[in-house]
Amino acid sequence: MMRSITTAQAMNEALAEEMRRDPAVYVVGLGLYPSAGESATSGLVDEFGELRVRSAPMSETAIAGSAVGAALVGMRPVAELHLADFAFNALDEILSKSGKWRYTHGGNDGMKLPIVFLEGIGGYVAGASEHSQSPLALYWHFPGLKIAVPATPYDAKGLLKTAVRDDNPVMFFTHKLGAPGPVPDDEYVVPFGEAVVRRPGADVTVVATSYMVVLSMEAAANLADQGVDVEVIDPRTLEPLDIETIVASVVKTGRLVVVDEDTERCGVGAEIGAQVMERAFTALRAPVGRVANPNLPVPYSPPLEQAVLPSITSIETAILATLTN
Amino acid sequence: MMRSITTAQAMNEALAEEMRRDPAVYVVGLGLYPSAGESATSGLVDEFGELRVRSAPMSETAIAGSAVGAALVGMRPVAELHLADFAFNALDEILSKSGKWRYTHGGNDGMKLPIVFLEGIGGYVAGASEHSQSPLALYWHFPGLKIAVPATPYDAKGLLKTAVRDDNPVMFFTHKLGAPGPVPDDEYVVPFGEAVVRRPGADVTVVATSYMVVLSMEAAANLADQGVDVEVIDPRTLEPLDIETIVASVVKTGRLVVVDEDTERCGVGAEIGAQVMERAFTALRAPVGRVANPNLPVPYSPPLEQAVLPSITSIETAILATLTN
Amino acid sequence: MTLTAVEKQALYIAMVRSRAFEEAAGALAASGDIPASWLSGIGQEGTLGAIVQLRADDYLTITHRGAYGFIGRGSDPRRLLAELLGKKAGYCKGKGGRHIADLEHGILGKSGTVGGHAPLAIGVGTAIQNWGGDQVVLSLFGEGTSNRGTTHASMNTAAVWQLPVVWVCENNGYVGNVPASVYTATPDIADMAASYGMPGEVVDGNDALAVHDAARRAIVRARSGSGPSLLELKTYRIRPFAESATDVRDPAEAVAWRDRDPVAGLRDRLLESGELTLADAEAVTAAAREEMAAAAAYARESPFPDPAAAFEDLYA
Amino acid sequence: MTLTAVEKQALYIAMVRSRAFEEAAGALAASGDIPASWLSGIGQEGTLGAIVQLRADDYLTITHRGAYGFIGRGSDPRRLLAELLGKKAGYCKGKGGRHIADLEHGILGKSGTVGGHAPLAIGVGTAIQNWGGDQVVLSLFGEGTSNRGTTHASMNTAAVWQLPVVWVCENNGYVGNVPASVYTATPDIADMAASYGMPGEVVDGNDALAVHDAARRAIVRARSGSGPSLLELKTYRIRPFAESATDVRDPAEAVAWRDRDPVAGLRDRLLESGELTLADAEAVTAAAREEMAAAAAYARESPFPDPAAAFEDLYA
């Protein structure tokens, strides 16, 4: 059986299932109860109690850092940091105390850090510069973190379950926007490192994650009317990255556009472009196109925000540019 | 007249000169007095007093954030954050309160943020994972910051003076290693955005900053013996980046290797490679080579550290690889 | 030092204008004219008792909540509302939305992270001290925000450097729907002052005159170079966390606090003492409502910025 | 509760072994065998009064300074020194250097940023509380580190959640060469406890028995589920900030504090009370020196890791 549910509901189910399965799993975050409205953690406190659904003082540092400490002694924390913008206050904890900790200590005594950091990303909601960011490249740049970027409720649920079971710190990013989608009743997981071809095509490869998949699919549909056959690939996780699927596609199409809501410089597009160049240099018939935020803070006013963030139009333009090149 | 002085001495001179020139300039940082040994701030307190050479409590957040507040009301702070690794505790202040602040507020009433953030970078000194990082891409990824990465005492002095006079936040990175070098007695400044060709060459373009320039020059010298003519370009500032000089070189050589001590993923090499691909796709005769930390924390033990960080050998190998490609 | 009748009237007018602004902003949020949400400060206008006594050359750091900081400092309501509507005429040309700066009135901008202002406040204090000026900076924060490390590091630094900062914690008892007992271990945030060897005082935040009095002492202290203080104003947020949010707090609480409305409270006292007539009070309210209605109309009619403006203002 | 003679002797032995370890590490730093530097804890061994009474299943978060945490918990000096020399046999296979973890003895690793451990400590406390265990976590930090936001946010959280954490501030009066008055506004870090409604106590950190006594109360409190406490140990670092650093402190200070050496102090008291004989004392010292000399030899002779090992251990 399939139902159509939101990403938040899908994540809520994933957390409840994993918390039932494993008593070491708990959730910690700001204002987790009493809550109003639907979120990934809504209602969990009723089933699991206040120790396993911990409403924390207002410190991202304490939330993220406590997750590290608990993980080191055998718990499996899910740290809800609300927005990626707020998590800048916890970057020492996330980058150095989580991502680098195991390696720094040589994996002492089988050290493990099974932590999931939940962060909301994305603009298009007039959130302005500090409630709209999608700093994927920030985390991908640093070693030791896995990175999940689901684009659908199905993937959000399946990837979150995988994240909770992973013995390493996982950054789990969900976008503020996104439609409900089909999710099976039966349990399932989505493995890390397996891209999905959202739309097969022969002319250009588009790589996109999260809400950018939605925009890219629309752009691809529009271009199909003009006879341009776009293949849209959603890697679902950036780390590990299913570069093989991307490279195979580029070998076929000869052209690549990476669509990313984050700022462009040293971004996801630069990295995927570099990896593709390294592996399929001769296949590339045009420079890798990058559709991204042109290195600006996200402005508040809707017309300005539209000008800065990727749009269906800007994706179409970039795709067409790789064809004329 | 030229003297040979260290980078720390050169920076010390730059700070003293700028503090004499402009009473709005002041320095704030951890443990600035009493100090022992030579640093960029040594002795300044004797001339300028404790208000303009502020020894701060041990909080990078307070140091960086106070610089923002002071800059907003007309001061020109130089915030000494010691090591880039420690500055992770001040990333909300640096990324959001400095880099994005002016844009977020639409430049209200001519808002300016003339701040210099000093950060030490670099490995090769058995500093281990949290005293060895060079997170250039972290800062380059985010909007609104300028980035200076001097490779010589000459540039350190001249760029620092430019940084202090700039009306925008400038990240100023200096490496733990580096030899003394010639610095004129007379006053000078080094402008932002002007690359230097450290070594002209016809076969391959190497782009490197900071201590990577030293290693790249040695690699180039070694390869010259083998008949490979390497051009080494030092951009000196990443933001603004003198991409024209780099592109002109690649148009000439057809081959590019970017050497960067930072982690590779979403790094400086990916970005420069992407920009070159966008502007000189047809000139590229081989994929852009990246010599960087292969996405690992910097390990402590010297043989391990050597295996992870760029070396003269790994640079030579990468250069030769682009030639055989 | 007691306030003159004129001073009290001025304070009252500021509170009424602030309330009227909040109501206008709330209406614009409800009508969807504000593309994001609005975090109402209704019920917390007692804080104006501190703000109105700042000098023109003093500084204020605000929070995410309410507009009394701007109104109390003399910002233009039209440009405030234009900003909230994302219009070009706004204080930040539509780029900031709730993140408003008004440097002319000593308000340096709004941080998206709560607690982001405290480190900025010590920077302003640094500047004042280095110039040898006698200005002060008044720095507001919520009791939830007291949890953050920035609050601690900044208060400590202000105390060590003896900076002219007046820390004002507006304790409205909640972070969103979560009561303070879930995130602070002691009932009084003012207790933090002991860690820094500075005065700490609990004040009835809904009594604007009591706030005025306590703030006066702290401001005098700061202005004279004797260093920072911490005031904790006990108050209550009447509206939900944000206009877009659902309130699950016990409604009886709001009812009880409404009886202690800081605006009505001051009005009643001034009427009683004869420092305000009923006619004057009504005129003040009517004028404020009219002013804010005009500001709302101005904001609504004002044009959006040109999309090309998105590419301006990053660097000075 | 008074300590038995055996317990006092055990404490004394731990202190002597710690001192001997420090001396060995200092010598290896001086000889260049340690590729980086060493941050000596000589003079601060009184802290062992708290550490030695932890149970085998308790936890400890250490600081950047000294090795008494490891020695007091039972870590192997050979593997500690091997790690400092970057050898494969070290606790972190040479990857960590001063950043050592010994999970077997409840030491979870070392943060490169000071103050990085406090948030970890509350996570360990969370785990204990969720399991319903009666372990405690003892969390050390320097008085300079008290300035950091992590310290505040973690103490507040520990207090709100009533976690079994014993916070121990080792106040040695300096951050590098900078005296405490330059970075803390009050003389006593213990004052911070008031902000969190938890007990705060100043203790003579060079009196290991006094430390033991105060820590015992805090540990009992934590173990029984009554929540965290803060102890401040007044002490002094005899060596420079790091072995590689120049000391510009007034040498008279060190002379005065040497007279209050915690190791010699305990020895003298035990000799006086007859709980230790001079012969035993000498034997303890000789054995410790021999043990640490052997450990140093082991570390020196031990092989470096294979460069290929650099590519292991990132992910579990």
Ligand SMILES: Cc1ncc(C[n+]2csc(CCOP(=O)(O)OP(=O)(O)O)c2C)c(N)n1
């Ligand atoms: C660092 C950070 N974390 C979380 C948030 C989300 N947030 C916005 S307002 C707020 C509540 C702050 O509570 P308090 O300081 O008591 O102020 P109040 O809303 O009650 O006025 C929170 C958690 C944020 N903006 N910044």
Ligand SMILES: Cc1ncc(C[n+]2csc(CCOP(=O)(O)OP(=O)(O)O)c2C)c(N)n1
């Ligand atoms: C976040 C951070 N800032 C700065 C440093 C550099 N540093 C290492 S130890 C130290 C001094 C800490 O002082 P204190 O807490 O009093 O400990 P002590 O060295 O006196 O034992 C500093 C500043 C660091 N490691 N981490």
Ligand SMILES: [Mg+2]
């Ligand atoms: Mg509140």
Ligand SMILES: [Mg+2]
């Ligand atoms: Mg100290």
